[in-house]
Amino acid sequence: MTRLRTSAMIASLAADGQKVTTAPFGHTLARLAETRSDIVGMTADLGKYTDLHIFAESHPDRFYQMGMAEQLLMASAAGMAREGFTPFVTTYAVFAARRAYDFIYMAIAEDRLNVKIACALPGLTTGYGPSHQGTDDLAIFRAIPGLVVIDPCDAVDVEQATEAAANHVGPVYMRLLRGHVPRVLDDFAGRFEIGKARLLRDGADVLFISTGILTMRVLEAATALSGDRIDAGVLHMPTVKPLDLAAITAALQRPGRLIIVAENHTTPGGFGEAVLAQAALHGGAAPMRQIALPDAFLDAGALPTLHDRYGISTKTIVERVKAWL
Amino acid sequence: MALTFQPLSGNALADMAQQNRIDTARMFKAAGNGHFGSCYSCADIVTVLYFATLRIDPTNPDWPDRDRFLLSKGHAAPTLYSALIRRGFIPEDWIAEYETHVGARLMTHPSRRYQAGVDASLGSLGHGLSIGVGMALAARLDHKDYMTYVLMGDGEINEGSVWEAAMAAAKYGLGNLVGIIDNNGLCVDGRTDDVMPMGSLVDKWLSFGWEVSRVDGHDLNALLQVLAPRRLMGHDRPHMVIADTVKGKGVSFMEDVRSWHSDSISNTQYAMAMAELGALQ
Amino acid sequence: MRSEHLSNRPAQLAELRIRATRIRDFALKMAAVQGQGYVGQALGVADVLAVAYFAALVYRPADPSWDGRDRFLLSIGHYAIALYAALIEAGVLPQSEIETYGADDSRLPMSGMAHYTPGMEITGGSLGHGLPIAIGMCLGLKRKASNSFVYVLLSDGELNEGATWEAAMSASHWKLGNLIAIVDVNNQQADGPSSTTLGFEPLSDKWRAFGWWVARVDGNDMDAVLSAFDAARALPDAMPRIILCDTLMGKGVPFLEARDKTHFIRIEPEEWAKAIADLHAGAAE
Numbered sequence: 091m092t093r094l095r096t097s098a099m100i101a102s103l104a105a106d107g108q109k110v111t112t113a114p115f116g117h118t119l120a121r122l123a124e125t126r127s128d129i130v131g132m133t134a135d136l137g138k139y140t141d142l143h144i145f146a147e148s149h150p151d152r153f154y155q156m157g158m159a160e161q162l163l164m165a166s167a168a169g170m171a172r173e174g175f176t177p178f179v180t181t182y183a184v185f186a187a188r189r190a191y192d193f194i195y196m197a198i199a200e201d202r203l204n205v206k207i208a209c210a211l212p213g214l215t216t217g218y219g220p221s222h223q224g225t226d227d228l229a230i231f232r233a234i235p236g237l238v239v240i241d242p243c244d245a246v247d248v249e250q251a252t253e254a255a256a257n258h259v260g261p262v263y264m265r266l267l268r269g270h271v272p273r274v275l276d277d278f279a280g281r282f283e284i285g286k287a288r289l290l291r292d293g294a295d296v297l298f299i300s301t302g303i304l305t306m307r308v309l310e311a312a313t314a315l316s317g318d319r320i321d322a323g324v325l326h327m328p329t330v331k332p333l334d335l336a337a338i339t340a341a342l343q344r345p346g347r348l349i350i351v352a353e354n355h356t357t358p359g360g361f362g363e364a365v366l367a368q369a370a371l372h373g374g375a376a377p378m379r380q381i382a383l384p385d386a387f388l389d390a391g392a393l394p395t396l397h398d399r400y401g402i403s404t405k406t407i408v409e410r411v412k413a414w415l
Numbered sequence: 416m417a418l419t420f421q422p423l424s425g426n427a428l429a430d431m432a433q434q435n436r437i438d439t440a441r442m443f444k445a446a447g448n449g450h451f452g453s454c455y456s457c458a459d460i461v462t463v464l465y466f467a468t469l470r471i472d473p474t475n476p477d478w479p480d481r482d483r484f485l486l487s488k489g490h491a492a493p494t495l496y497s498a499l500i501r502r503g504f505i506p507e508d509w510i511a512e513y514e515t516h517v518g519a520r521l522m523t524h525p526s527r528r529y530q531a532g533v534d535a536s537l538g539s540l541g542h543g544l545s546i547g548v549g550m551a552l553a554a555r556l557d558h559k560d561y562m563t564y565v566l567m568g569d570g571e572i573n574e575g576s577v578w579e580a581a582m583a584a585a586k587y588g589l590g591n592l593v594g595i596i597d598n599n600g601l602c603v604d605g606r607t608d609d610v611m612p613m614g615s616l617v618d619k620w621l622s623f624g625w626e627v628s629r630v631d632g633h634d635l636n637a638l639l640q641v642l643a644p645r646r647l648m649g650h651d652r653p654h655m656v657i658a659d660t661v662k663g664k665g666v667s668f669m670e671d672v673r674s675w676h677s678d679s680i681s682n683t684q685y686a687m688a689m690a691e692l693g694a695l696q
Numbered sequence: 697m698r699s700e701h702l703s704n705r706p707a708q709l710a711e712l713r714i715r716a717t718r719i720r721d722f723a724l725k726m727a728a729v730q731g732q733g734y735v736g737q738a739l740g741v742a743d744v745l746a747v748a749y750f751a752a753l754v755y756r757p758a759d760p761s762w763d764g765r766d767r768f769l770l771s772i773g774h775y776a777i778a779l780y781a782a783l784i785e786a787g788v789l790p791q792s793e794i795e796t797y798g799a800d801d802s803r804l805p806m807s808g809m810a811h812y813t814p815g816m817e818i819t820g821g822s823l824g825h826g827l828p829i830a831i832g833m834c835l836g837l838k839r840k841a842s843n844s845f846v847y848v849l850l851s852d853g854e855l856n857e858g859a860t861w862e863a864a865m866s867a868s869h870w871k872l873g874n875l876i877a878i879v880d881v882n883n884q885q886a887d888g889p890s891s892t893t894l895g896f897e898p899l900s901d902k903w904r905a906f907g908w909w910v911a912r913v914d915g916n917d918m919d920a921v922l923s924a925f926d927a928a929r930a931l932p933d934a935m936p937r938i939i940l941c942d943t944l945m946g947k948g949v950p951f952l953e954a955r956d957k958t959h960f961i962r963i964e965p966e967e968w969a970k971a972i973a974d975l976h977a978g979a980a981e
Contacts, residue, residue, distance in 0.1 A: 130839070135570060154835065157573035157869070158540060159862035162828040166866070169832020172817070173840065177832075184539065193859070196822045197829055201810050218523050221489070221539045390522035573865065575858020582856065582896065618905035622898060 103215065103272060103303060103393075110270040111245035115208060116144025118252040119178055123149050126256065130170060132156055132179045134163040140180035140210045141268045160185045164193035164207075171203040176256060183209035183224025183265065191230060199234045199261050206255045212241065212265035213302065213354030214383055214400065219390035224265075225383050229359025231263045232331050238284055239331040240264040241302035241353070241361065245271040247328050250282035258284055265302060274306050285329050287337035293323025296411060297341055300352040301327050301361045304381065308352050310404040315411060322411070330361050338368045342376055348414060352381040354402060379414050381407060422467040428635050431501060432462040436665045437694040438497035440685065442513035442521065448679035451669050452662035454494045456599040456632070457566060460658055461486075463638040464564060465498035470644070473503035476531040482561050482644065483534045483550050487543020488568040488597060489524040496521050496530070504532035541574030543567060544594055548580050551592040551653075560646040562591050569598045572616070578623070584653040585624030590645065592653040594625075597632065599662040601673050620655040632658030666691050708751065709918050715785055716746035716918070717979040720948050721972060722781035726797035726804070728968035733798070733806070736945035736952065736961035738778035741849075741880045743916050744941050745782040748847060748878070752925045757787035760814040767833055769817050769848040771826020772880070776808035779816065788815040824857030826850055827877060831863050834872040845874050845929065852881045855896050861906070867936035868907025875936040876928050877908075880915065882943045899940055908938050915941025949974050 104110045111117075123129040123145065131137075131145040135158040146153035156163045160181055167177040186194065186209045198205045212224045231239050238258060242248045248267055255262040278290050290305070291312060298308035305326040312322035325341055327334060342349065349369070351362040362380045369378060383400050397403040401410060423431055435458045443449030465471070469482040486495045493513065499505050505520070513521040525533045534550075537543055547565040554561050571577060584592050596616065620627045628641045641656050663669030666688045680688070719742040727733030748768060755765040770779050780797065783789045789803075796802035803813050807821040818829055830848040837844050854860055867875055881899070896902070903910045909931055913920040921941065928937040946952030946961060949971045955961055963971065 135573070152839075156866060157862070158570050159573045159575060159859075159866070161575055161824070161859035162831065162862035162866055165825050165828030165859065166832030166835065166863070168818075169829040169834070170836045171832070172829070173833050173836025175836050175839065189539075192822055193825065193828070196819060197825050200819055219526065221524055221537075389518070390524070390526075391518065573862065575860070575862040577858070578861035579856065579858040615905060618901075622901035622905040 103267065104270055105272070109273045109276075111249075111273055112270055113141035113144050113268065114245040114248040114271050115252055115266055115268065116141030118249045119145045120148040122253060122256050123152065126176070128174060128176045129256065130154060130175050130177050132163060132167055132170070132177050134158055134160050134181045134185065136181050136210070139182075139268065140208065140266060142178070142180045145178075160190040161193050164190040164205075165197045167205045168193075168197040168203050171198070171205050176204050176206065178206045178208055178256075180208050180210070180266070182222060183212045183227040184222060186263070187224060187227040187230040194237075194261075195234055199237050202236055202260045204259060204261070206262045206264065208252075208264045208266045210266045210268045214388060214396055214402065215267075215303070215354070215393070217391045217393050217396060220387045223388055225356045225388060226358075227263075227265070228330055228353070228355045228361055232359060232364065236260060237331065238262040238329065240284070240328055241330050242267060242282070242328050243302060243305040243326060244274040246273055246275040247282050251328065254282055254284050267303070272306060274309065282328055285332045285334055287325055287327045287334040289337075290324040290326050291322075294321040294347060295415070296320060296322035296348045296350060297325060298322060298350050298352055299325045299327060299338065299341065299365050301330055302354045304352040304354050304402060307402060307404050307407055308350075311407040311411065314404065314408045318412065320411070320415065327361070327365075330364065333364055333368065335368055335372070338365055339372045342369055342372070342374045345374065345376070347376065348411075349376045349378045350381060350411065350414075351378065352402075352407070354383070356383045357385050381410070424467065424639070428462065428466060431466050432459045432635065433665070433692050434501060435462050435494060435497040437689065437692050438500065438510060439493040440680075440688050440692065440694075441510050442493045442496065443680060444685050445511055446514035449493065450490045451666070451678065451680070452599070452601065452672070452675040453488060453568065454491045455664045455666065455669065456660040456662045457488070457491055457597040458494050458665065459633050459635060460566060460595060460597065460638060460642075460660075461494045461498050463635060463642055465502055467639055468642045468644065469564070470561065471502070471532070473532070476504055479557075480559060480561055483547070483563040485534055485537065485543040485547050485550075485563070485565045486525055487537055487565050488540065488571060489537035492521070492523060492525045495525055495533070499530065499532045505530060540568065540571040541576040544577050544580035544584075547592055547594070548583050548587075548589065551584070551589040552587060554591050560591070562593060562644045562646060564593045564595065564642070566595045566597060569596055569600065572596065581620070581623040581625065588651040589653045590651045593642065594653065594655045595642070596655065596657045597660050598657055599660045601662045601671070616657050620657075624652065625655045626652045627655050627657065629657045629659065632660035633664055709922065712743075712746045712750055712918050712922065713979070715750050716742045717948070717975065718785050719745055719778070719781040720975055722784050722791070722794060723777050724949075724968065724972050724975065725794050726777050726780065727963070728972075729795060730798040730806075731965060732960075732963075733777045734774045734960065735777065735963065736884075737775050737880070737882065738781060739947045739949060739952065740882050740943035740945045741775065741778050741915070741941075742781070742948070743918050743921055744849075744878060744880065744943070745778060747918070747921045747925050749782050749786045751922055752929065753847065754844070755786070755788075760788050764842070764844060766844050767817050767830075767846045768815075769820075769826050769830050769833070769846065770808050771818075771820045771848055771854060772823065772851045773807040773809070773819065773821025775849065775851075775880075776804070776806065776813075776816070779808060780804050780813070783813075783815045786815075789813070823851070823854045824859040826854075827860050827863035828866075830875055830877070831866050831870070831872065834867075834875045835870060837874055843874075845876055847876045847878060850877060850879045852879055852883065852896060855879070855899075864903065864906040864908065871934040872936045873931070873934040876925075877936065877938040879938065879940045880943055881940055882945050884945055903938050903940075908936050909933065910938055910940065912940040912942070915943035916947050948978060950978065
């Protein structure tokens with residue numbers, strides 16, 4: 091058996107031969123900035139690892155390197171926004187969520203400023219261990235009133251969500267997939283809209299309600315399950331806040347199928363708990379299960395191994411669904 | 416054990432610093448890539464600390480009287496791992512499993528969960544000096560004479576938390592605290608001076624109430640002198656050692672090249688590096 | 697509005713002293729309404745605010761969000777009472793709102809917030825936010841080719857915050873000649889004297905080492921404060937400027953100047969009238 095290497099995981103989430111786009115965020119932002127003179131880019135010594143270097147190369151006069159100082163990054167973005175600009179700021183999810191929280195809460199969100207925070211390494215997308223794994227960011231950012239929270243599934247979502255964030259008036263937090271990012275949603279109708287769920291496929295036996303890269307995984311799982319004559323649907327909810335409550339309530343009205351919430355985040359306070367709360371308040375009697383990372387400091391290691399270990403790989407999802415049915 | 420260890424000096428110390436670079440290259444080879452530049456700039460500093468300066472005991476890694484060492488620039492972990500191996504804290508055969516699989520005992524960043532002899536889990540830059548302030552305060556509270564050394568990168572000094580710690584260390588007169596800045600002039604996005612220039616580092620630390628030494632971070636004898644513990648000398652100011660270093664030092668094609676902050680290495684490059692370092696293959 | 701007395705300095709100083717006394721008077725009256733407030737700080741910083749609003753800032757009282765204005769950022773949200781008093785004196789806020797200070801639905805909450813009060817540029821209060829926000833505003837103004845200055849008022853305790861030093865490094869990196877920071881050095885923090893909370897001296901050396909132009913003045917010496925503001929504005933160099941103002945909490949009301957100093961000076965209900973009377977008696981001397 092080939093041993094997987096830790097370093098392999100930081101490169102890409104894409105499977106061999108999967109269609110990918112390189113740096114969808116950086117290229118989209120650079121394109122938007124051609125007609126939007128209010129867009130500026132700011133980073134805390136992570137331009138290269140958040141694809142913001144693409145923007146920096148195409149619009150060098152609008153790129154601000156703020157140094158390895160995340161509190162400054164967020165508050166100075168607030169200052170820029172107060173002067174009428176639309177800053178896109180990048181760092182890793184862990185540093186935005188844990189180091190700069192007060193600055194995002196008070197300096198940016200409290201006055202509904204037009205700052206767009208795009209953070210790489212969300213959830214379990216690096217094997218570097220807890221210092222770099224942003225497995226708690228959705229819980230942290232869901233707690234900020236009025237902040238839009240987006241967890242894109244693939245390069246298509248990243249491109250469309252970047253544009254939507256630029257057009258939205260108010261603060262946005264977006265989980266960022268960087269590098270060679272898989273393209274999955276080209277094959278489905280519709281496009282990303284803030285606050286809107288998308289029913290990517292319908293299913294009579296199982297409905298996955300998922301966000302982020304877990305949508306990619308449950309689509310694969312649904313295909314695999316159809317081989318076992320299990321009809322599984324996928325309701326993709328790339329906007330974690332505000333949640334598309336109507337879509338959840340509607341999905342719960344249909345009797346006789348298992349609802350499974352799925353996210354790339356630990357259980358406390360994440361997307362799954364948000365959906366489950368809505369179900370408890372307004373839902374029917376559908377049985378429900380949760381796929382999420384455990385409430386723990388996760389291991390370091392190779393990403394595929396960790397996804398298997400913590401139950402968010404396609405293979406483990408298929409196994410668990412069969413066990414639940 | 417610790418008290419009978421003969422500190423290295425001269426050629427033996429220099430050889431150990433090269434051994435550290437060789438071990439690091441072997442770990443990165445096992446993993447496929449690594450932070451070569453960041454490790455090689457501080458290999459001499461870490462070697463001096465572990466083989467001439469620190470009061471430590473491999474048979475008793477949690478010895479309460481040990482000197483503390485915090486690798487705040489946690490991404491240079493292999494440099495620390497080599498020192499721990501060569502001092503006998505952990506076995507040499509762990510090198511081959513560096514980052515190779517989940518559960519490997521040597522991973523990208525040091526962790527108290529995995530390795531004996533590691534004083535804190537680090538990797539989020541800007542944590543080390545604040546943790547060190549706490550350890551130095553604890554030493555005073557326990558009436559212990561151990562020293563606390565914190566090794567930081569120069570880019571790390573951008574973090575405001577470093578300056579919070581700087582003020583606190585001066586306030587409490589922590590003469591048992593030594594900071595070391597691996598001043599290699601490069602960080603992820605470019606030259607430190609372009610990313611966020613630090614101006615006069617010496618003036619900054621002086622104005623924050625620290626004693627400041629500036630030293631060639633690859634001059635082993637100079638490092639020996641400046642890092643020597645002052646536990647009996649009654650110093651009442653924290654001490655910042657600004658060590659001017661070269662990223663990738665020791666391997667000619669890596670020296671002062673930004674991409675080697677973190678990069679993959681080919682078989683040919685690996686052979687060239689090992690030859691330059693004098694490794695037997 | 698900048699004073700019209702540029703050629704007549706004694707007249708200008710006399711006017712500024714009157715302005716400062718009125719700022720103190722408004723602050724005491726607001727605090728009296730609530731029976732509490734950070735009035736010690738307001739009395740201490742009143743001279744600095746008089747110079748800022750009547751000899752330095754460019755603004756239009758009737759149009760507080762005019763884009764050509766100089767920005768004045770109150771990083772220390774609990775000093776809001778002092779800034780409200782200055783904004784009343786400047787005609788940005790009506791004097792009639794003094795009665796509403798700290799009341800439900802008032803535009804004058806106890807801690808300053810941007811969307812409550814005309815002329816309040818940012819929501820301070822979480823200390824350490826003001827200087828980094830100012831960095832962004834200065835960068836934004838430069839992008840807009842604006843000549844406006846950004847003034848930001850900090851406290852000495854706020855210098856404990858690492859974020860302040862992140863911003864200090866950044867300001868000299870970006871050569872922000874449009875930034876003027878002011879520190880109210882009153883040596884009082886919530887838990888006691890700043891110098892024992894987390895010593896900050898030598899303060900001038902620190903800021904110089906971080907690449908700033910530095911002036912340190914007695915913040916209750918009107919002449920010295922005015923000179924420092926004038927010098928800070930006139931400096932041709934592309935570097936950030938800071939004015940360190942040593943002030944006395946309770947300044948202008950002798951029995952408060954002498955009272956045991958804490959973050960929050962306690963004043964008994966019957967003392968408010970005496971405080972206001974003493975202020976005016978002292979100013980008349």
